[in-house]
C-alpha cells in the first residue's frame with residue numbers, strides 16, 4: 500500500500516522562529532507537529548529543527564525509503580552524531596556501511612537465542628529482587644520505580660553484578676546516562692558548565708572511566724554478562740573488539756536498552772491499569788506459568804505480546820530516527836541534496852488513520868493473527884526501525900519487558916484513571932514527567 504498523496508490542506512506556516520523552527524512544537528506535542536507538517540507539506544519537506552535545516556520524512560513510504568536505503572545515500576553517524584554524537588560516539592547505531600556491517604556481525608553473537616536464554620534465566624531472579632523493594636499504595640510513581648528496576652537489571656545482566664560499583668557510584672552512573680540522553684535537543688551545543696551539553700560531556704567521561712577501570716577483569720573472566728561476552732567475541736577471521744570498541748559499544752547498549760524498555764513497561768502499566776479486562780487476561784496467562792519462566796515459556800504469553808505491540812505503536816520509545824545524506828538522492832520524487840540532515844518521523848505512521856482504524860484507541864487485537872492490521876504496510880509499525888540498523892536488541896527487549904510484566908501481574912493489581920493522559924517529556928526519548936501515578940495493590944497471597 501502506498502500512502503504518498505498527502506492532502507496539502509493548509510498554507511505555509513508564518514510563526515516559526517528562525518533557528519528554533521519546529522523544535523518547540525515537536526517537544527510540546529510531536530504527533531501534532533508531524534501531522535501538521537504532513538498535512539501542509541506532504542511526506543518529504545524541509546523543517547528547521549534545533550538550529551539546522553532537516554528534511555522531514557513522514558508516512559510509511561518515505562520512512563521506508565530512508566531505512567531500506569537502496570542507494571546507500573543515508574548515513575547514521577552524522578545524523579545521530581548531530582543529536583547525540585559526542586556522547587554515544589561509535590556505538591553500533593552510529594557506524595555506517597562496511598564498518599557497521601562488520602561490527603554488527605560480531606555483536607550479533609551476543610544476542611543469539613542461546614545467549615538470550617541465559618540472560619532470561621538471570622533476569623527472573625533480578626526482577627524479583629527489584630520488586631521486593633516496591634511499596635505499593637495509591638499514587639505509586641511507576642516510572643521512577645521502573646527506571647530503578649531496569650537500571651538494576653542492566654547492572655546485573657550487562658555488567659555482571661553490583662560488585663562492580665556501590666550504590667553511590669551506581670547513582671552517579673545513572674545520572675550520567677540521563678545527562679547523555681538529555682543533551683539531544685539542547686540548543687547550546689558546546690560543553691559550557693551548567694548546560695545540558697556540559698553535563699552530558701561530564702557524564703560520558705564518567706562512564707568511560709568506569710568501564711575502562713573494569714575491562715581487564717572482564718577480559719580475563721568467563722562471565723555470561725554482556726560486558727564479558729563483548730570482550731570475548733571473535734569473528735570467523737579471528738577479529739575481536741578492541742578495548743575502545745567494547746567501551747563505546749557498552750555505553751551505547753546501556754543507553755539503547757535502558758530508557759526504551761522502561762518507557763515500554765510504563766506505557767503497558769498505564770494501559771493495563773485503564774483496561775482491567777486486558778489486565779485480567781494477561782494475568783490469567785501469567786498465573787499459568789511459574790515465577791521464573793524460561794524464554795520459551797515467555798513466548799506463550801500471547802495476550803501480553805499483543806499489549807506490548809499496541810503500546811509500542813501508541814508510544815514508540817524512539818519516535819524519530821536521524822540520518823544525513825552522503826550524496827544527492829530522491830525520495831518519492833523529491834530531490835534531497837547531499838549533506839542534508841534527515842529525520843525519519845516514524846511516530847506518525849503509528850497514528851495515521853490512513854493505516855489504522857481508530858488509531859487513538861487502545862486495541863491490542865489489531866495485532867492478533869486473525870487481523871494483523873499492521874500488515875497494511877511493511878512500515879506501518881516500526882518501533883524497532885528497519886533495514887540494516889534495525890534494533891539488534893529487540894528480542895532482548897521482548898524478554899526483559901515480558902519478564903517484568905509477568906512478575907508485576909503475579910504480584911500486584913493496579914488501576915489508572917481512564918481519563919489519565921501521561922504528560923510526556925519529549926526533550927529526548929519520551930517519558931511521563933509526572934512519574935506516572937498508578938494505584939498499586941498487592942494481590943492476595945503474593946509475597947509482601
Ligand code: HEM
Pocket residue numbers: 575591592593603752755756757759760763815816817820821881882883884885887888889890891892893895896
Ligand atoms: C522496547 C525497546 C527498544 C526499542 C523500541 C528500540 C528501538 C530501536 C530503534 C528504533 C533502533 C534503530 C535506530 C536507527 O535505525 O537509527 C534501534 C537500534 C538499536 N538497538 Fe534498540 N530498541 C529497544 C531496546 C533495545 C535493547 C534492549 C537493546 C540491547 C540490549 C538495543 C540495542 C540496539 C542496538 C545495538 C541498535 C543499533 C543497531 C544497528 O545500528 O545496527 N535496543 N533500537
